[in-house]
Amino acid sequence: MTTSLSTRAAWYEKNGEARDVMVVGSLPLKAPGRGEVCVRLATSGVNPSDVKSRRARPLTDPWVVPHSDGAGTIEAVGEGVSKQRVGERVWIWNAQWQRPHGTASEAIVVPEAQAVKLPDNTDFAAGACMGIPGLTAVQAVHLAGDENLRGKKVLVTGASSAVGHYVTQLVTQYGGQVIGTVGSEVKAAHAKSAGAVETIFYKTEPVVERLKAFSQGRGVDVIIDMDFATASQWVTTGGLAPHGELIGYGSNVVGDIPLTFRPLLFNSIGLKFFLVYDLLPADRTWCVNRLNELLVRGQLQHTIGARFTLDQIVKAHEAVEAGQLGNVVIDL
Incomplete structure (x- = not known):
């Protein structure tokens, strides 16, 4: 050819x-x-x-x-x-x-x-x-802290999605506890098969209230997010704990997204975003090597x-x- x-x-x-x-x-x-x-x-x-x-x-x-x-x-x-x-x-x-x-x-x-x-x-x-789902998951979890996720409570939005399913597996392997948003019973079962402890039916359930119940009222420690337009509202209304972080890699709204500044400032909230197509060379190399390491070890479903x-x-x-x-x- x-x-x-x-x-x-x-x-x-x-x-x-x-x-x-x-x-x-x-x-x-x-x-x-x-x-x-x-x-x-x-x-x-x-x-x-x-x-x-x-x-x-x-x-x-x-x-x-x-x-x-x-x-x-x-x-x-x-x-x-x-x-x-x-x-x-x-x-x-x-x-x-x-x-x-x-x-x-x-x-x-x-x-x-x-x-x-x-x-x-x-x-x-x-x-x-591997190219988009795998690398996105590895980079998101890396930015969230990898081994430092042990014992932390993590919201994975779209936990049954291609990226979210890998993210859920990785967070669980590092010792974090995942609660994931899903849209159906079938997707809930899929998220739990990757290690999610609980799931939230985001279309019908009060997400922030569920997050608070999951975290003894504090909010989760980390949100790994595919839709910042929605998750940003959960962050500013108590879904994310003080000094928590949101790691974002997408949004269903591509225009301006309003934020309420005071809760972000007074809760010392961290926001990190990345585009998987545009990783820095050193980050790309790290993620590729890490992903292949996971594959060699058979650690990904x-x-x-x-x-x-x-x-x-x-x-x-x-x-x-x-x-x-x-x-x-x-x-x-």
Whole structure:
């Protein structure tokens, strides 16, 4: 494939609903240049951010092959890359970050650092869950304190989501007690399977009151959050203990979010935010190494909720939009 001029892929040329804009066919594929590798992909991971981008992020290229995450085997390397990497099983991060060619493709060329060796005990489907869900979870828990979480009470918003399920596992492994927000009984069971002690049905239950009951009236010590627009209100009304921290990696509102300053100041609340696509190099290296360490040790549960073929990419995107439990993966 690396010597040919094309690869089979799925792409879109304008924003819109998946069934209206997705196309499957052949696209150009360059040979790997200096510092690059060509990966024959076995799987491609579909994340909510892929859906949001396809719907609304303005295109800066004639076409976009979606998806940042995937896994496969290196089949060719460019100048400066060890030929010993040919044949290596890898997982990929940031494939479609600030570039048009993501992993919804039978082959892809990326900088070699973005093709991370996949441990032998980890299959390609799980490998396609590492780039966004895995790295987000590891960085969030790292910012929350890792070993220092022992004995602390932690709210994980969206504890049954792809990221939240990994976060819940990691916090529990470090000795923290997780209470997670969920939207259904099935999702509650999924969160508890990862180690959550309690769950909150955030659509029908008073979240702050539940948090106070869980924490003997203090509020939880840490919130690891996927929707700051909502969680910010819990923080300022007593859901987070004095000197507590909120670690945020997303929000359902992208515009201005009002905050009540006085409770933040007088309770010495800490707010930390990060974008998983834009980690500092040292942070990225630490997270990648930590994630692979967890994989080698078999310390992560992976939930593949649904699998599709490339020709079924519309169904794959619609599954994510419908809130599919577990990760959605495309087999290539």
